[in-house]
Amino acid sequence: MALQCGIVGLPNVGKSTLFNCLSNAKAQSANFPFCTIEPNVGVITVPDERLTILAELVHPQRIVPTTVEIVDIAGLVKGASKGEGLGNKFLANIRETDAILHVLRCFDDDNITHVDGSVNPVRDKEIIDYELQLKDLETIESRIAKVQKQAQTGGDKQAKMMYEVLIKFKEALEQGKSARTVTFDTKDEQKLAKELFLLTSKPVMYVCNVDEASAVSGNKYVEQVREAVKDEDAEILVVAAKIESEIAEFETYDERSMFLAEIGLEESGVARLIKSAYKLLNLETYFTVGVQEVRAWTFLKGSKAPQCAGVIHTDFEKGFIRAEVIKYNDFIALKSEAAVKEAGKMSVEGKEYVVADGDIMHFRFNV
Known part of the structure; x- marks a missing residue:
């Protein structure tokens, strides 16, 4: 399931520092692998304490965590929608991702110049929003030109519905609102809206890059961002990229934990960022547990048992018979599969x- 989160932001906001922290295997936890598919794509392990707890009970030969793909997208500049800077490449790269991590500079530092001369995260956010909205408006207008005649003259119901969806988006974009602020009542409208693949309809999380002193509770810039995005249904994450690069330097998990405790953080910003990216993509995890391996598998939230079986192998989905399911908390409480069965806590679905x-899953299938 190669769903991707793209990291975006203006130049010099700490975007690449964060990406480099993500890409440093030591930055996360005891044993987080990281590999690069191409210079700007990282496959990063999702930290999950449940995996470690299950492994302590089962003592498997190996532990296999689940992963998420993060793409470092080149810094955007004003005029990108018109091809300025790496404009077209930037927009194409965003189009290919499923969710956006928008890094905003929320720290003062005279040694790091800002492309617009001053620190103002709300303005920075609006620059990127504006460029993406302009591109979406272009997409919408060219689609309207194609369906308008069919919708207004013929009896084509589908064209009529598409036209109404397009007009709704057009009105929002012209008011400087992103496509994700537009809601549709019917399933059919929602499906048509999704198929437009608009840049500003992607789920977004704002990553406020702060100074060390603000790592725990944020600062005035973070509050400004909170206020600016309150109607957007978007999450905000506070991270100090400078601290994250220091954490990445420590050799052992214990050293990292001690350092975090000293500055008042329970978990590194990078670990929180990965977990949030996973959630942003609407992903969840089920486990398979045995003495050979304890493994985490990624599935789209709301998936049924056969689709989840297909994540392991397509044959599992084709020949699905049933699933034996143990709830994670029951397994932890009773400490083994045998004890769970004995207590009547395993369900057949x-x-x-x-x-x-x-969920801890065991699939029965026949091909």
Whole structure:
């Protein structure tokens, strides 16, 4: 399931520092692998304490965590929608991602110049929003030109609905609002809206890059961002990229934990960022547990048992018979599969079972 989060931001906001922290295997936890597919794509392990706890009970030969792909997208400048800077490449790269991590500079530092001369995260956010909205407006207008005649003259219901969806988006974009602020009532409208693949309809998380002193509770810039995005249904994460690069220098997990405790953080910003990116992509995790391996598998929230079986192998989905399901908390409380069965806590589920985050699954199939 190669869903990707793209990291975007203006130049010099700490975007690449963060990406480099993500890409440093030591930055996360005891054993987080990281590999680069191409210079700007990182496959990063998702930190999950449940995996470690399950492994302590089962003592498997190996532990396999799940991953998420993060793409470092070149810094955007004003005029990108018109091809300025790496404009077209930047916009094409964003189009290919499924969610956006928008890094905003929320720190003062005279040694690091800002492209617009001063620190103002709300203005920075609006520059990128504006460029993406302009591109979306271009997309919408060219689609309107194609369907308008069919919608207004013929009896084509589908064209009529598409036209109404397009007009709704056009009105919002012209008011300087992103496509994600527009809601549709019917499933059909929602489907058409999704198929437009608009840049500003992607889920977004604002990553406020702060100075060391603001790492725990943020600062005035973070509050400005909070106020600016309050109607956007977007998450905000506070990270100090400078601290994250220091954490990445420590050799052992214990050293990193001690350092975090000293500055008042329970978990590194990078670990929180990865978990949030995973959630932003609407992903959840189920586990398979055995003496050979304890493994985390990624599935799209709301998936049914056969689709989740297909994540392991397509044959599992084709020949799905049933799923044996143990709830994570039951396994932890009773400490083994045998004890769970004895307590009558293992359920047998069919094709309509919606898999929950943390479920321990065993699939029965026949091909």
